[in-house]
Amino acid sequence: MSAITADQNPPAQAMTRLKARLDSPWINAKLISGLLLLLVVATTELFGPLIVDPKLALIGSSPTNVVPFWVTNFDKKQGFKAPNLEHPLGTESKGRDMLAVVLVGTPRTLRVGLIGATIGLIVGTALGFIAGFAGGWVDTVISTLADVMLTIPGLAVLIVIASYATELEIVNMGLIMALFAWPLPTRVIRAQVLSLREHGFIQLARLSGASTFDIMFKEMMPNLLPFLAASFTETVALVILATIGVETLGLGPTRIPTLGMTINNALQQAAIFRGMWWWWGPPIVMLVLIFVGLFLMTIGLDEVANPRLRKVRTQ
C-alpha cells in the first residue's frame, strides 16, 4: 500500500525515507550534543598551537600573577599585575600563561582517556565474549577476577604505581589506566552475550551452521554496539577521572603541564584562598566540559540501547 503511494509521488517517498532515517535511535539529542561538546574540546589539539605558543605553558615563561583581561578591580597588595592582552586568561604564580596551560593540557587529558579506555574496552570486550561463550570454569575465573578488580579501588593502586614510576609519559599513563578499565566492559558484554545466546536468531544461526566467529561478529556485534559505545564513553570518563585524581595529588607526568597538575599547583599555592580563581578555574571548566560531554553521550547511548528509556522521555 505505502509502496504504491510512494511510487506515485517521488518527493513524498524521499520524505518518508528521510523521516525513517531521522527516526533512527542513533539520532538522539543527548548523544549528539555530547559528541559536539567533546569535538569542540578536542579542537584544542588542532587549533591550540595556532592560538598561543605552547612554550608559554612552561614555568617562568611569562610574568607572574597577571589577572585575566576583563578584570579591572584586583588586589595589588597580593602582587597581582594589571591585565595584559598577551596573556588573556592571566598567568599563575610560577609564570605560566593560563591560556597556554589549558590549550596544552586539555589534549593530553583527552589522549590519556582515549588510550586507556580503548585498550580497556578491547581487552574487556574480548574477555566478556570469552566468558559468555565458554562458560564453565573459564567464565568463573574471568568474572571473579573482574568482580575483584572492580572492588579494589583503582585510584588507590594507581597512586602506588604513580608514586614509584616518576616521570610518566602520556602513553604509559594511559596503559596503566587500562589495567583498571577492563572489568566494566567485561561485565557488560558478558551479561549481554549470555542473554543474546538464548535469542531465536542466534540459535537459528547456529542451527544453520554459522561458525562461532560469524555468530560473534555478524550476529551479536551489531546488537552489542550501543552497549559497547556506552561502556566506551563511560570508561573514558572513568580513566580521565582517575588520571586527574592521580595528577591532582601531585603524581603523574610532571614535565609538561596537564590539567590535573595545574589544579595540584593551584591547591599547593593556596590559589583558592588568595582569590586566584583564574588559576584553578580554567582547568576545571575544561574538565567539566569533557565530563558533561561524556555523560551526555553515555545517557544518550543508554537510550539507544534500551528503548524503554526513550518512551518515557516523550511522554
Next chain:
Amino acid sequence: MRGLTGKYLLKRFGMFVLTIWLGMTIIFIIPRLAVGDPTSALLGRLMSKGGNVENSAELIARWKDRFGLDQPLHIQYVRYLYNTITFNQGYSLSAFPATVDDLIQRTLPWTIGLLVVATLISFVLGNAIGALMAWRGTPRPVKSLLPFSLVFTSIPAFMLGILLIWVFSLTLNLLPYAGGFDRKVSPGWNPEFILNVARHAILPALAVVLVRMGSWALGMRGMMITADGEDYMVMAQAKGLSSGRRFWKYGVRNAILPQVTALGVAIGSIAGGFIIVEQIFSYPGIGSQLFRAIQDNDYTLLQGIVFYIIVGVAIAVLILDLTYPLIDPRISLKKN
C-alpha cells in the same frame, strides 16, 4: 539468618579474601619492579629529593630484619603477607619511629564517619529522586523539578568541592572550609564539639552527595521504568491497590535490588574519589594523610594507607553481600 546458605557465605567470603590478597600482592610487586633493594632505593630517593631521614641506619637495619630483605623473594612475600594481615606494617619513613598502623588508625575514624554518612544520604536521596522521576503518579511540578538535582552528576566530587569552598566559605562566609573541627573547641563527647564537627563535615559531605546522587537516580529511573512495564503492576492496579502501595511494595521493592548490587561495585570508586575530596578540604582523614605521605615521599605510609583502603572497601562489600539475601530471597532460593 533467613536466606543465608552455607555455599553463598563461603563464596562471598572467598571473594573477600581474594580481593585483599590480590590487592596486597599488587602492592608487594610494584616496588619490586623498580630496580635495586627497595629500602635503600626508598631512602635514596627520599634523600635525593632533599628529604632528611633521621636514624636512617637504624631504620634500614630494622627494616631488613622485619622483611627479611636478604632472603629470597618468596620468603619476603610470605613475611610481607604475614606482617600486613597482622597489622604490623613497620615504620613510617617521615615520622619514624611512629608506625604506619598507628598513624593510620588515628585518621581512620574521620574518614569512615564522613564516608558512610555521605554514601548513605546520596544512595537514599538518589534512589528516591530516580523512583519519582520514573513513576507515573508523581505530581507534574515535582517531576519537572527533579532533573535539576542531577546537574552535578558528571563532575568529579573534588571539583565540586573547590566550587563549594569558593561559594560557601570564601564568598558567603557561611561554613568552614578546612579541617575537621575548630582549634578552640575541646575534642570529646560534648554537644559543642559534635556540632562543630558536623559543621565542618557539611561541605565535604555535600560534594560527595551531590555528585553521587545523580548516578543512583539514573539507575533507579531505569529500573523503575522496567518494573512499571511488568504485568504484576497492571495486576496490582486492577486489584485496586493504592498508588502508594504500588509505588513502594511493587515498584521500589523490586527496582532497588540491582541498585544494592551496584552499591557494592561503587564503594571502591566512592572511596577512591573521596581521597581527593578530603585533601581539598584538609579533612583530617586518611585521604589527607595519603596526600602528605606522597609529599613527604613516605612510601611505607602510602602503601599502608592503600592497604587499609582496600581492606575497608572489601569489608563494606562483604557486609553488603551478606545482607543482600535478606532483601532478595531469590538469591538463596535458587540454590534449593
